Each structure stands twice: as C-alpha cells, then as structure tokens.
Amino acid sequence: MNEFPDFMKRPVNRIATSNQATPGAEGYIFDGADESQMAFWTCHETASSSLHVHDFDEYVMVVQGCYTLIIDGQKVPV
Numbered sequence: 260m261n262e263f264p265d266f267m268k269r270p271v272n273r274i275a276t277s278n279q280a281t282p283g284a285e286g287y288i289f290d291g292a293d294e295s296q297m298a299f300w301t302c303h304e305t306a307s308s309s310l311h312v313h314d315f316d317e318y319v320m321v322v323q324g325c326y327t328l329i330i331d332g333q334k335v336p337v
Contacts, residue, residue: 261323263287263299274298281308 262268267287274286284302291297302324319326321337328335 263301267299280311281306284308 269287272287272289274288279286281300281302283304283306284300286298286300288296288298319328319337326337328337
C-alpha cells in the first residue's frame with residue numbers, strides 16, 4: 260500500500276501542517292462518537308518528529324516502512 264484510499268484523505272479531515280510534529284508528514288484525523296480519535300499519517304521521506312507528549316494513550320501501527328519511537332530515552336523500532 261503506497262497511499263491511503265481516497266475516502267480517508269478528504270480535505271475536511273486533513274490535519275493542518277502547523278499542527279504536525281513531523282515536517283513533510285501528511286495527516287488526516289477522524290473523531291469517533293465516543294470522543295476517541297484516529298489519525299493516519301503518511302511520510303514519503305526520512306524525517307524526525309519534534310519531541311512531544313500526549314495526555315492520552317497513543318497506539319502506532321506501521322503499514323509500510325519503519326518508524327522508531329523514543330520512549331523514556333529508549334529507541335523502540337516499530
């Protein structure tokens with residue numbers, strides 16, 4: 260899979276570039292009826308995210324390629 264399907268990439272769901280921690284990433288967000296959220300990100304080049312934290316649990320699934328998380332100073336390849 261090189262791209263998410265078009266129905267997932269509607270302009271109304273696009274995350275503004277100014278709200279992204281990773282330069283060059285393209286993101287789309289979906290809000291659930293139970294106040295949950297899902298975000299889908301595409302990055303077509305090697306990039307680094309700025310250090311950030313969340314007030315909520317975050318789950319990561321890599322569909323294609325690789326991603327390395329840094330959690331409490333430890334590198335975790337995904």
